[in-house]
Amino acid sequence: xxWIAPRREHRRWARHTEQAQQWLGRNAAWLxxxxxxxxxxxxxxxxxxxxxxxxxxxxxxxxxxxxxPGDPTGRPNVAGYLVLTLGRLPRGRGQSPDAFxxxxxxxxxALADRVEANREQLDALAGRLDALKxxxxxxxxxxxxxxxxxxWLRFARIHTAHHHRIIRDIMAEQRR
Numbered sequence: 738x739x740w741i742a743p744r745r746e747h748r749r750w751a752r753h754t755e756q757a758q759q760w761l762g763r764n765a766a767w768l769x770x771x772x773x774x775x776x777x778x779x780x781x782x783x784x785x786x787x788x789x790x791x792x793x794x795x796x797x798x799x800x801x802x803x804x805x806p807g808d809p810t811g812r813p814n815v816a817g818y819l820v821l822t823l824g825r826l827p828r829g830r831g832q833s834p835d836a837f838x839x840x841x842x843x844x845x846x847a848l849a850d851r852v853e854a855n856r857e858q859l860d861a862l863a864g865r866l867d868a869l870k871x872x873x874x875x876x877x878x879x880x881x882x883x884x885x886x887x888x889w890l891r892f893a894r895i896h897t898a899h900h901h902r903i904i905r906d907i908m909a910e911q912r913r
Contacts, residue, residue, distance in 0.1 A: 741821070741887035743866045747859070750894040753901060754791070754856045757784050760904070761849040768845065772910045776903050778839065781848065783900045785839035788851045793837070794893045795858045798886065801874045802865060811875045811883025820881060821891055826899040834879060866890075 760768065761784065768781045776783070813821060820826055862869075866886075875883040884892060 741891050743870055743887045743890050744863075746887065746890035746894050747863055747866060750890060750897060751856070751859050751863075753894065753897040754852065754859060756901060757787065757852050757897075758849070758856065760784065761845060761852060764845060767908060767911050769843075770907075770911060772907045775906045775910050778903075779843075780904045780907055781843045781845060782839035783904050784852065785843045785848050786833060786837055787897050787900045788848060788855055789837045789839070790896060791855045791859075791893055792851070794889055795855065795862065797876055798862060798869060798889065799858075801869060801872050801876070801886065808875055808883060809873045811877065813878075813884060813888060814882035817878065817881030817884065817888075820895060821884075821888055824891075824895055826895060828899070828903070831880065 760780065768784075769779050771777065771779045778786070869886045872886065875885050876889075877883050878892065881892070
Protein backbone atom coordinates (compact mmCIF):
# COMPACT_ATOMS: atom_id res chain seq x y z
CA UNK A 738 0.00 0.00 0.00
CA UNK A 739 1.49 3.24 -1.09
CA TRP A 740 0.50 5.29 1.96
CA ILE A 741 2.38 3.25 4.54
CA ALA A 742 5.58 4.80 5.88
CA PRO A 743 7.56 1.82 7.24
CA ARG A 744 9.78 3.94 9.49
CA ARG A 745 6.81 5.63 11.12
CA GLU A 746 5.02 2.31 11.63
CA HIS A 747 8.20 0.88 13.09
CA ARG A 748 8.57 3.78 15.55
CA ARG A 749 4.94 3.50 16.63
CA TRP A 750 5.26 -0.27 17.09
CA ALA A 751 8.41 0.29 19.16
CA ARG A 752 6.58 2.78 21.41
CA HIS A 753 3.88 0.18 22.08
CA THR A 754 6.57 -2.34 22.95
CA GLU A 755 8.09 0.16 25.40
CA GLN A 756 4.65 0.53 27.01
CA ALA A 757 4.42 -3.24 27.45
CA GLN A 758 7.85 -3.22 29.09
CA GLN A 759 6.73 -0.48 31.49
CA TRP A 760 3.61 -2.41 32.47
CA LEU A 761 5.56 -5.60 33.03
CA GLY A 762 8.24 -3.74 34.97
CA ARG A 763 5.68 -2.74 37.57
CA ASN A 764 4.76 -6.34 38.42
CA ALA A 765 1.44 -4.98 39.64
CA ALA A 766 -1.34 -7.29 40.80
CA TRP A 767 -3.77 -5.80 38.25
CA LEU A 768 -1.75 -7.45 35.47
CA UNK A 769 -2.98 -10.87 36.64
CA UNK A 770 -6.63 -9.95 37.25
CA UNK A 771 -9.28 -10.59 34.62
CA UNK A 772 -12.32 -8.40 34.09
CA UNK A 773 -14.78 -10.63 32.20
CA UNK A 774 -16.92 -7.61 31.31
CA UNK A 775 -13.99 -6.39 29.19
CA UNK A 776 -12.09 -9.56 28.24
CA UNK A 777 -11.72 -13.19 29.19
CA UNK A 778 -7.95 -12.69 29.31
CA UNK A 779 -5.92 -10.93 31.97
CA UNK A 780 -3.62 -8.06 30.93
CA UNK A 781 -0.60 -10.32 31.20
CA UNK A 782 -2.31 -12.85 28.91
CA UNK A 783 -2.91 -10.07 26.36
CA UNK A 784 0.75 -9.10 26.62
CA UNK A 785 1.78 -12.75 26.17
CA UNK A 786 -0.40 -13.04 23.07
CA UNK A 787 1.02 -9.84 21.60
CA UNK A 788 4.61 -10.90 22.32
CA UNK A 789 3.98 -14.25 20.59
CA UNK A 790 2.40 -12.65 17.51
CA UNK A 791 5.11 -9.98 17.35
CA UNK A 792 7.83 -12.64 17.56
CA UNK A 793 6.22 -14.50 14.68
CA UNK A 794 6.08 -11.33 12.57
CA UNK A 795 9.69 -10.44 13.41
CA UNK A 796 10.78 -13.98 12.49
CA UNK A 797 8.96 -13.73 9.15
CA UNK A 798 10.55 -10.35 8.42
CA UNK A 799 13.97 -11.84 9.18
CA UNK A 800 13.17 -14.74 6.82
CA UNK A 801 12.36 -12.24 4.04
CA UNK A 802 15.78 -10.73 4.58
CA UNK A 803 17.31 -14.21 4.41
CA UNK A 804 15.69 -14.81 1.04
CA UNK A 805 12.53 -16.70 2.01
CA PRO A 806 10.55 -17.28 -1.19
CA GLY A 807 7.27 -15.43 -1.42
CA ASP A 808 4.60 -14.31 -3.81
CA PRO A 809 5.06 -10.64 -4.78
CA THR A 810 1.61 -10.58 -6.41
CA GLY A 811 -0.59 -11.35 -3.40
CA ARG A 812 -2.63 -8.57 -1.83
CA PRO A 813 -4.63 -7.97 1.34
CA ASN A 814 -8.24 -9.09 1.05
CA VAL A 815 -11.14 -6.70 1.69
CA ALA A 816 -10.93 -7.20 5.48
CA GLY A 817 -7.16 -6.66 5.31
CA TYR A 818 -7.58 -3.41 3.39
CA LEU A 819 -10.12 -2.21 5.93
CA VAL A 820 -7.88 -3.00 8.90
CA LEU A 821 -4.83 -1.39 7.30
CA THR A 822 -6.78 1.66 6.11
CA LEU A 823 -8.78 2.29 9.29
CA GLY A 824 -5.84 1.43 11.54
CA ARG A 825 -7.97 -0.58 13.94
CA LEU A 826 -9.10 -4.12 14.57
CA PRO A 827 -12.74 -4.56 15.54
CA ARG A 828 -13.13 -5.78 19.08
CA GLY A 829 -14.73 -9.16 19.67
CA ARG A 830 -14.75 -10.18 16.02
CA GLY A 831 -11.71 -12.41 15.67
CA GLN A 832 -10.32 -15.32 17.59
CA SER A 833 -6.66 -15.92 18.22
CA PRO A 834 -5.23 -18.92 16.41
CA ASP A 835 -4.44 -21.70 18.89
CA ALA A 836 -0.70 -21.22 18.39
CA PHE A 837 -0.97 -17.69 19.82
CA UNK A 838 -3.37 -18.31 22.68
CA UNK A 839 -1.76 -17.47 26.02
CA UNK A 840 -1.52 -20.06 28.79
CA UNK A 841 -3.81 -19.77 31.81
CA UNK A 842 -0.84 -18.93 34.03
CA UNK A 843 1.75 -16.63 32.49
CA UNK A 844 5.26 -16.47 33.96
CA UNK A 845 5.67 -12.68 34.21
CA UNK A 846 9.51 -12.61 34.37
CA ALA A 847 9.74 -14.93 31.35
CA LEU A 848 7.24 -12.74 29.53
CA ALA A 849 9.26 -9.62 30.38
CA ASP A 850 12.32 -11.33 28.87
CA ARG A 851 10.31 -12.22 25.77
CA VAL A 852 9.08 -8.64 25.33
CA GLU A 853 12.68 -7.44 25.79
CA ALA A 854 13.79 -9.85 23.06
CA ASN A 855 11.01 -8.50 20.81
CA ARG A 856 12.25 -4.99 21.49
CA GLU A 857 15.85 -5.87 20.68
CA GLN A 858 14.82 -7.47 17.38
CA LEU A 859 12.60 -4.50 16.60
CA ASP A 860 15.48 -2.11 17.31
CA ALA A 861 17.77 -4.14 15.03
CA LEU A 862 15.13 -4.08 12.30
CA ALA A 863 15.21 -0.27 12.12
CA GLY A 864 18.40 -0.20 10.06
CA ARG A 865 17.14 -2.79 7.58
CA LEU A 866 13.73 -1.34 6.70
CA ASP A 867 14.74 0.08 3.31
CA ALA A 868 16.28 -3.21 2.19
CA LEU A 869 13.26 -5.15 3.41
CA LYS A 870 10.85 -2.82 1.61
CA UNK A 871 12.80 -3.31 -1.62
CA UNK A 872 12.43 -7.09 -1.32
CA UNK A 873 8.89 -6.77 -2.70
CA UNK A 874 7.98 -9.85 -0.72
CA UNK A 875 4.56 -10.76 0.62
CA UNK A 876 3.51 -13.43 3.05
CA UNK A 877 0.03 -14.37 4.22
CA UNK A 878 -1.96 -13.38 7.25
CA UNK A 879 -4.36 -16.20 8.19
CA UNK A 880 -7.46 -14.00 7.75
CA UNK A 881 -6.46 -10.76 6.05
CA UNK A 882 -4.63 -11.79 2.87
CA UNK A 883 -1.04 -11.27 1.79
CA UNK A 884 0.92 -8.37 3.27
CA UNK A 885 4.18 -6.79 2.18
CA UNK A 886 6.77 -5.58 4.69
CA UNK A 887 5.17 -2.16 5.23
CA UNK A 888 1.74 -3.72 5.65
CA TRP A 889 3.11 -6.19 8.20
CA LEU A 890 4.69 -3.33 10.14
CA ARG A 891 1.37 -1.49 10.14
CA PHE A 892 -0.55 -4.63 11.12
CA ALA A 893 1.86 -5.34 14.00
CA ARG A 894 1.37 -1.81 15.28
CA ILE A 895 -2.43 -2.00 14.88
CA HIS A 896 -2.63 -5.42 16.55
CA THR A 897 -0.44 -4.33 19.45
CA ALA A 898 -2.46 -1.12 19.92
CA HIS A 899 -5.69 -3.15 19.84
CA HIS A 900 -4.58 -5.27 22.78
CA HIS A 901 -3.20 -2.25 24.63
CA ARG A 902 -6.62 -0.58 24.37
CA ILE A 903 -8.17 -3.69 25.91
CA ILE A 904 -5.58 -3.61 28.71
CA ARG A 905 -6.37 0.06 29.38
CA ASP A 906 -10.08 -0.79 29.50
CA ILE A 907 -9.34 -3.56 32.00
CA MET A 908 -7.35 -1.11 34.14
CA ALA A 909 -10.18 1.43 34.00
CA GLU A 910 -12.75 -1.16 35.00
CA GLN A 911 -10.59 -2.37 37.88
CA ARG A 912 -10.45 1.18 39.27
CA ARG A 913 -14.24 1.42 39.50
